[in-house]
Amino acid sequence: MESGRFLFDQSACHGNMLFLGNRDSLFGGGGLAMGIEEATKRQSIFSYPEDLYNEEYYDDQAPEKKRRLTPEQVHLLEKSFEVENKLEPEKKTQLAKKLGMQPRQVAVWFQNRRARWKTKQLERDYDVLKSSYDSLLLSYDSIKKENEKLKSEVNFLNEKLSAKDVAGAPASGQSSHALQVEETRDSPLGFVVKVEDRLSSGSGGSAVVDEDGPQLVDSGHSYFHCNDYPGSLVAVNGLQSEDDGSDDSRGYCSEIFAAAEEPHQEGGVPMGWWAWP
């Protein structure tokens, strides 16, 4: 026991159990579960409330078992706690007198109450963080699926381009192209698509990918955003849309993906998008 810090010294206790000397008995004790009526029916061994605040009085009393605070006491303590969760010394004395408790008892109650509040607060914080995490996880899964889907589309388009290259087998001076998926953190999707210009020779920087598709012109290595897939960054290696010179690449994306869908469409569901490796 620390020096003079507590009202009762160890000699007043059995083990580490502090006997309150009936301080709580004014109202009877009985705990929260007990009704107010029942609690107030309990007999007090004190004749006057002042006795409750008399320290010497407790020391003279036969030790009694620990009692819970009455609902009235708890109610007032709770109300005080709501106003201020820490006790000024004057407030502590005032509350103790009002409730017929030891100032130390009031201080202990506030201490325990703060601990309970902190535990609850941790639980609340945990719930908030968990729901936030769950939400992010859902979002992540969704983006991941979209990522996989787009990669499949790219693979499919590559296959399509390869097939055209073989079938069309242009003479020298023509070019072939391939879409290349590169993992990157620069894109929100986690990858970029590069259109590789497999120029043979002497193209002079101009190449037609597909007679039916958009006209594409080599122009070094650049990137453009695909508006059909917000957030995706498509790297065009040596290609750019020729139509009007604007940075509107929507048409290009749409046409590419529309072309990709067309031959495999079945019942509105693009075939092959998920089947392609």
Add this chain to the structure above:
DNA sequence: TTGTGTTTTATTGCCTCC
């Protein structure tokens, strides 16, 4: 009634602040 889990009250030891 009894065993068990939870809540409440209180102590102890350590730390910080003035």
Add this chain to the structure above:
DNA sequence: GGAGGCAATAAAACACAA
């Protein structure tokens, strides 16, 4: 160094199912 706060802990009081 004393006062007060906090974390850890003990133990009584209480709740509740079997």
